[in-house]
Amino acid sequence: MSALGNIIKKELRELLTPATFLPIIMVALIFGLMGNSIQGVQDVAKEPPIIGVINEDNSSLSHIVNNILYNNSKVVFNSSSINDKQTGLRIVKQENGVALIIINHNFTDQILNGQQGTLEVYWIMKGTGLMDTISSSVVEYLITTINTNISKELIQTNASTNKTNATVILEPTTKLETTYLKDQEFVGLSPNTLSQILFSQSLFIPIIMMMIIIMSGSIVITSMALEKESKTLETLLTLPVKRTSIVTGKIVASAIIGLMLAIIYMIGMNYYLQGLQFSGGGPSLSKYNLVLNTQGFIMVGISLFIALIAGLALCMLLGTFAKSYKSAQTLTFPITMLALIPMFITMFVDFDTLPLAIKVFVFAIPFSHPMMASRALIFGDYTLVMSGIIYVTIFAIVTISVVVWMFKTDRILTGSTRRKREGRNLITNMFKLRRF
Amino acid sequence: MVAIEVKNLVKKYGTIDAVREVSFTVNNGEIFGLIGPNGAGKTTVLRIISTILHITSGSVKILDYDLSKNPDEIRKMISYLPEDAGAYKNLKGKEYLEFIARFFNEGKKTQEIVEKGIMIADLDERINDRVDTYSKGMMRRLLVGRALMTDPKLAILDEPTSGLDVINAQEVRKIIKNTAGKGTTVLLSSHNMLEVEFLCDRIALIAEGKIVETGKPKDLMNKYNARNIEEVFTSVVK
Numbered sequence: 226m227s228a229l230g231n232i233i234k235k236e237l238r239e240l241l242t243p244a245t246f247l248p249i250i251m252v253a254l255i256f257g258l259m260g261n262s263i264q265g266v267q268d269v270a271k272e273p274p275i276i277g278v279i280n281e282d283n284s285s286l287s288h289i290v291n292n293i294l295y296n297n298s299k300v301v302f303n304s305s306s307i308n309d310k311q312t313g314l315r316i317v318k319q320e321n322g323v324a325l326i327i328i329n330h331n332f333t334d335q336i337l338n339g340q341q342g343t344l345e346v347y348w349i350m351k352g353t354g355l356m357d358t359i360s361s362s363v364v365e366y367l368i369t370t371i372n373t374n375i376s377k378e379l380i381q382t383n384a385s386t387n388k389t390n391a392t393v394i395l396e397p398t399t400k401l402e403t404t405y406l407k408d409q410e411f412v413g414l415s416p417n418t419l420s421q422i423l424f425s426q427s428l429f430i431p432i433i434m435m436m437i438i439i440m441s442g443s444i445v446i447t448s449m450a451l452e453k454e455s456k457t458l459e460t461l462l463t464l465p466v467k468r469t470s471i472v473t474g475k476i477v478a479s480a481i482i483g484l485m486l487a488i489i490y491m492i493g494m495n496y497y498l499q500g501l502q503f504s505g506g507g508p509s510l511s512k513y514n515l516v517l518n519t520q521g522f523i524m525v526g527i528s529l530f531i532a533l534i535a536g537l538a539l540c541m542l543l544g545t546f547a548k549s550y551k552s553a554q555t556l557t558f559p560i561t562m563l564a565l566i567p568m569f570i571t572m573f574v575d576f577d578t579l580p581l582a583i584k585v586f587v588f589a590i591p592f593s594h595p596m597m598a599s600r601a602l603i604f605g606d607y608t609l610v611m612s613g614i615i616y617v618t619i620f621a622i623v624t625i626s627v628v629v630w631m632f633k634t635d636r637i638l639t640g641s642t643r644r645k646r647e648g649r650n651l652i653t654n655m656f657k658l659r660r661f
Numbered sequence: 662m663v664a665i666e667v668k669n670l671v672k673k674y675g676t677i678d679a680v681r682e683v684s685f686t687v688n689n690g691e692i693f694g695l696i697g698p699n700g701a702g703k704t705t706v707l708r709i710i711s712t713i714l715h716i717t718s719g720s721v722k723i724l725d726y727d728l729s730k731n732p733d734e735i736r737k738m739i740s741y742l743p744e745d746a747g748a749y750k751n752l753k754g755k756e757y758l759e760f761i762a763r764f765f766n767e768g769k770k771t772q773e774i775v776e777k778g779i780m781i782a783d784l785d786e787r788i789n790d791r792v793d794t795y796s797k798g799m800m801r802r803l804l805v806g807r808a809l810m811t812d813p814k815l816a817i818l819d820e821p822t823s824g825l826d827v828i829n830a831q832e833v834r835k836i837i838k839n840t841a842g843k844g845t846t847v848l849l850s851s852h853n854m855l856e857v858e859f860l861c862d863r864i865a866l867i868a869e870g871k872i873v874e875t876g877k878p879k880d881l882m883n884k885y886n887a888r889n890i891e892e893v894f895t896s897v898v899k
Contacts, residue, residue, distance in 0.1 A: 455747030460807075462713045463741040463817075464764045465733065635714050639674060 248558055255565075274363045275322035277302030277313040284333035286342065286375055286397075293371050294326065298364070310347075314405075317349055323360040324348050336375065339390055341399040344368065350406040350416045352575020353423045353600055361416040372398055407577075407604040411513055422515060423600060424572065429494060430525065431571055431596040433487050435564040437533055438592055441483030442540040442560040445475060449544025450553035459638065468632040472625060476537045483533055514603075521602040528614050529595040535621035536560065536592060541628045545637055567593035576601070576609065591617045662689045663722075664815055664846040665710060670719035672705050672870075679705045681870040682719070687863075692837065692847040694861035696854060696894065702870040703850035704744065707819050710848065711741035724814055737765075740813035744820040744850075746804055750793040754784055754803050757792060758810065765811045774810050781836055782806030798829035805833055809840050816840060818849040822856060834860055854890040864890070868898045 226234070276298045280287055283305065294300065301320040302313045313325045327345035329335070336342040346368075351357055375397040404411045404419055411419055452458035461471060517525065540560055547553040567590050570579075576587060576597050587593045594613030601609045631637055665687040672680035680702045687693040695703045708714040710721060712732040721728035723735045748757045755775065762774035779788050782802045787795070795803065801821075808816055821837060822830035837860060841847050851857050857864050858878045866874040866881075874881060874897045878890055887893045 455750075456743040456745065457747060457749060459708070459711075459713060459743040460741065460746060460761075463711045463736060463739065464761070465736040466764055467733075635674075638708070638713060 243555065247555060251558065251562060272360075273297060273299045274324070274360045274367075275299045275301055275317065275320050276364060277304075277317040277322060277325040279304045279307060279309060279313055279325070279327040281305060281307055281330035282328050282332040282334075286333040286336055286378065287328045289374050289378060290326075290328055290332070290344070290371050290398075293367055293374060297367050297370075314347060314349070318405075321351075322349060324364050326364075336379070336393060336397050339393055341393055342375075342397060343401055344371075344398050345401045346403075346415075348402065348404040348416050350404050350419065352578035353406065353420060353604075354572070354574035354578070355420055355424060356573045357575050357578055358416045358420045365415070365417070368398065368400065372396060407606075409514075409604065414513065422513075423603070427596075427600045428572070429491075430529070430599055431568040432494070433491060434529060434532065434592055434595050435568045436490050437483040437487045438536045438564040439557070439561050440486050441479045441533070442536055442564075443557045444482055445479045445537055445540040446544040446547055446553045446556050446560075447550065448475065448479070449541065450547035450550050453547065453638075454549055462632070462637070468629050472538075472541060472628050472632060476534060476541060476625070479537050479540075480530075480533055483537070517599055517602055521599070524602060524607075524610055524614070525595060525598045528598040528610060528617070531614055531617045531621060532591050532595045535617050535624060536564075538621050538624035538628060539563075539591075542624055542631065545628065545631045563590050564592050566590065567596050571596045571600075588613070588616070591620050663687070664689045664691070664724055665693075665848060666720075666722040667706075667710075668720045670706070670709065670721060671717045672702075672709060672714065673717045678870055680709075683867070683870070683872050684719075685865050685872060685875055687846060687848055689846055690841060690844050691862045692841045692849065692860055694857040694864040695848070695850040695867055696852070696857050696864050696890065697850075697867035698852055701867045703852075703867055704819055705870075706867070707741070707817050707848065707850055710815075711739060711817050712736055713741075738814040739817060740808040740811055740815070741817045742804055742808040742819060742821060744823055747800065748792045748803060748807075751791065753791050754782065754788040754795070755779065757803065758782075758788075758807055761807050762810065777812075778806040778810030780806075781809050783832075798825050801825055801829065801833060805836055809836065809845070812843075813845060815846045815848065818847060820851055821849055822851070822853065830856070854894060858890045866894055866897055873897050 276294065278291065278294055278300055280291055280303075301322055302309075302316040302325070304313060307327065307330075310325070310327065317323075317325050325347040327347070329343045329345065332342040332344070346364075348361055350361070376394055379394050379397065400415075402413060402415045404414050404416055406416075406419065414422075449458075452461070462468075540557075543556040543559065544553065547556050567587055570583075570587055571593065576584065576593075579587065587597075594610070594617050598610045598613065601607075663686050665685075667686070668684050670680055670683040671678070683702070683706060685693075695706060697703050705714065709716055710723065710728070712728065712735055716729065724738055726734050728735060748754075749760070752760065758775045758778040759771065762771045762778065765771075765774060782788060782805070784795075784799055784802060787799060788803075792800065792803070801824075805818075805821065808818065816837075818837065822833050825833065834856065837847055837849070849857075849861070861878060863875065863877050864881070865872045874893070876884070881887075881893045882889065885893045885896045887896060
């Protein structure tokens, strides 16, 4: 073999390690999952939305509205009386529908008299994630189509000559929207607006949580690896100090560093969000009772702190397997993934609307809970938050106990037996006593 | 009085026998050396006596405490120096000694322990420099200072002069001799046969996890008609 070939072979052996390939394989898997999710969104968007219609205006323009809705939706409730509104809402909810649309009795007259015709839209929102607004977006699109078709009709029949103005021709309808979400009524808000408000409000905690876990988790794992590499861990284990104190000391110190990093990050993020609110304006969160009260803030804080401790305990556990600084870098990857997965899921999908298997998966990840807490508390779902805190506390206690147990076993120092086997092979050579 | 009593000690890593039926005793104030090639099981024995590895079978008593039952009590009386050990790189030499001393401040003030560590390490002003600026010899002296500053009843030193130049190695040997002279029992490992001949009161030769010979260096040399321990070892393992 040539010198070049020899070097290439050696380099490949050094580089072809799980540490090189695992991250990129995981990234590829994530892209695959994202691709599937996008496909899922497209499939949902292709499905005709389930709606109910109350048409009180049996006139020409309301027929256009009716035709478009019937041709492009699955209408599960149909009536001509406003008195059936509650029945309609109930049926649409039962049928997993997205909206009840009411065409007012003077809809056609309003438009022909130069006013925008009123469509009352009662949205039924199943969850708070961005993905939960797909069906309502389809209905929004149908309403845009209705506007276009009525505009065409007005222009073609020349009905606007006297009383209808240009603005009404271009935008012949107006919506009076009310959204029902988790037993709460939001008058004047569409699902899209509501979802965007909640997204921007609850974006903060998932990102903070992810940043703290990744940064302080990396600190813990690297610290363990360095302790092993420099054999300071061996010294520490022979000192008159309890294993519990060693483990707790490492976790608490890393948690403090993590919180310091989080505070620095939050200051920057806060300025960023303030800038967004100033430039964007938008509806007041307190008007719709979409803000956390003091109790809620405390619960989110507890959830965040417990999840941080659980995360760091998990990192300690992974750190016990680290043999060197290089291997520590690989071990931070599972933690990064565990922080990223719930962050993306909670951003785009509501926990309540997830399939059971994914619900269990998300619930099992301790970092999910602070990410879901603020949104759940806004809607009064104390059960989810409390059960999350209890679960994560148990998870943290169990993980810390396992780490302490690991510190009491040989595994903390020996790792695997492979190295020992290699070591023993040296005996043969050493019998030559050349070094003595 | 016996400081260490090891009886039929066995340590297995899975299917590998690292230590096989090892038995020896070390008396109080004695310097006892475990001598053998790399991979012979010296470090495993020292780690077991230092309470950081569990025994598979057999028994170990340290200063009358059973190792399996009273590791916490034993840790108060011993000091362990691993081979090629380092210190926390962001700390200064003195800060590292203070960190360790705080675990032993019962009955003796931390500062007194640190002062003793500084004296043993003998690094002059460099004791106030960060550990990551130390040479290998300076690091070893700091760690020897750390290991002996607490006046341990038993000092367990794994290859205490490994990798050191002649001057630094001699300094470390002197420190070990002085410490033993003041009543500390020393158990050390080495593959440097000439070093143990000079340093140890008694030695045990270990190969493939077994103790193959024990005795005073001079007695062993007479027994095997050898000029030095190196020749004794060669005769024994052949």
